[in-house]
Amino acid sequence: MLACLAVALAAAGCTTSVPGHAVRQETDPSSLEVGNYQTRPRVVGNAKTDKQSRIRESQRLSDYVALPFEADRDYAYECSNDIRPHIVTNHKGLGDILINDTFDEVAHDLRGGWVDTWCTGSDSDDKHRKLSIAVLELPDAGRAAAVGPTLEHDDFTYNIDNRPVTLPKYPDSKAHWRPNVASIGSWTAHDRYVVFVKVVDELAATPDLADLTRRTEQMLKVALPLLDRFAPTPADRFEHMPLDPDGILGRTLPTNPEEPMRPDPDGVYTGRGALQSLDGDDLDFLTLGDIDLVGYGDALVFHSRTGTAARALWDKWDPSRDKPDNHQSIAPPPSFPGDIGCFAILENGKAVSNQCTFHVDRYNVQVAAFNVLELYQKTAAQYVLVTSR
Incomplete structure (x- = not known):
């Protein structure tokens, strides 16, 4: 009987469940x-410099910056001809999508930013449509409300042929275009963010302001709600995040x-x-x-x-x-x-x-x-x- 009991206990011990997860043996x-x-x-x-903090904040922000194809499936290719950093910590991050020599002065307290440029065709295509979206994070809504219109004004006055444009669905946005060029640039202040959208249409036989405006508004419709979900790093934790x-x-x-x-x-x-x-x-x-x-x-x-x-x-x-x-x-x-x-x-x-x-x-x-x-x-x-x- 004792032998049978010992066998029974051993068998029971083999079926005992232990909570946990299997761990892979470490690779030599x-x-x-x-x-x-x-x-x-x-x-x-942690970040040791202000630049490192702004780069990290830009990376965090990127996860909430809408991509052009989310607004319009036609933009199916990231424009590889325009390979540049996505991170924006100064004017260099925006490359040639923004012709503006006052950016660093106007947005001197920029906390970070992110830019994406997508096209409707690959590099093998001679022409295509292009949509760029850049989101800039400022310390607060007041600074964004000041920076956005100022950057648009400096962008607007860079070329004497530019004309102001109103976005019907976003009347507070500032936008402009040149009537003989199929492109439009717009600046929208949203809470502490400034959203820059630029649309270039190389496929248009003639510039179509209504279509350019529609594409801009489509992008903003997707982009702005996403930014409301982002949690910026608090000011007292920004320096050494x-x-x-x-x-x-x-x-x-x-x-x-x-x-x-x-x-x-x-x-x-x-x-x-x-x-x-x-x-x-x-x-x-x-x-x-x-x-x-x-x-x-x-x-x-x-x-x-x-x-x-x-x-x-x-x-x-x-x-x-x-x-x-x-x-x-x-x-x-x-x-x-x-x-x-x-x-x-x-x-x-x-x-x-x-x-x-x-x-x-x-x-x-x-x-x-x-x-x-x-x-x-x-x-x-x-x-x-x-x-x-």
């Missing part, structure tokens, strides 16, 4: 070829300043801002993957709230599925564990860059490099980073 960096790349998560810390509050950037390879893969600085995103550098004209990846954090550095690291959602996003992004004609599969890094696909991007039949995409646990990661050996080392190091404890 020596098991993969990681080169000299970082393999231990780092602590990024955390640059990586959830640690995702510490698990992302930092950009090599000598070989940056994109014009914007490294940062963390939770929404729309994460679309930069991605192919596509929709935000479905955010909901499909239930994305809560994205680290932008020398790799793109997407973190999902659940493993199931991360897997669903991998099923969509798996490079072996529906590759574009200019993508050619290449072998993954030697001895790489888990789900991965790699390819070369071709131009005129020659590889101009290479990319690997992999999935592990709650992460989907994209890594790019010009050299295949470099790609393999970066991909392996990034795998070690996201599986480190």
Whole structure:
């Protein structure tokens, strides 16, 4: 009987449930070829300068800046001919969409800003429509109400052919155009934000003010409610705000300043801002993957709230599925564990860059490099980073 009881107790012990989650065994960096790349998560810390604070605030703001295709599906291509930083901390961030030499003086207390420019056609098209939206964050609504009209006035007086335009649905906005040019620029103060929208139509046979106005109002209809959902960093926390509050950037390879893969600085995103550098004209990846954090550095690291959602996003992004004609599969890094696909991007039949995409646990990661050996080392190091404890 005692023997039977012992067997029964042992059997019962084997079926005992213990709450918790399975933890992946930490990856040994020596098991993969990681080169000299970082393999231990780092602590990024807080902003040390006003510029760092304004860059971080711009990244936070980006997740609430409406994208042109959300207002009009015709804008299906981010204008790669106009590749420039999305972050706006001074006049350089707006590039040539704003011809204004007083911006830095007028918006001297700018807390941050973000700009997107999308087109109705790709670079292979001779002409297309273009829509730019920039959102500037000021310290308060009073400053926005002063800065917006002043910037519009300086923009307006830059060319003697400019004429004022009224937006019927937004009568407080300031706008102008040149009757012989199919473009319009508008400035709208909304709470502490100034929203600049510029529409250029290279497809119009003749300039059509009604159509330009309609497109501007469509953009504002989507953009303004989104800004109401953004929570600006309080003034007393702005100076030393955390640059990586959830640690995702510490698990992302930092950009090599000598070989940056994109014009914007490294940062963390939770929404729309994460679309930069991605192919596509929709935000479905955010909901499909239930994305809560994205680290932008020398790799793109997407973190999902659940493993199931991360897997669903991998099923969509798996490079072996529906590759574009200019993508050619290449072998993954030697001895790489888990789900991965790699390819070369071709131009005129020659590889101009290479990319690997992999999935592990709650992460989907994209890594790019010009050299295949470099790609393999970066991909392996990034795998070690996201599986480190």
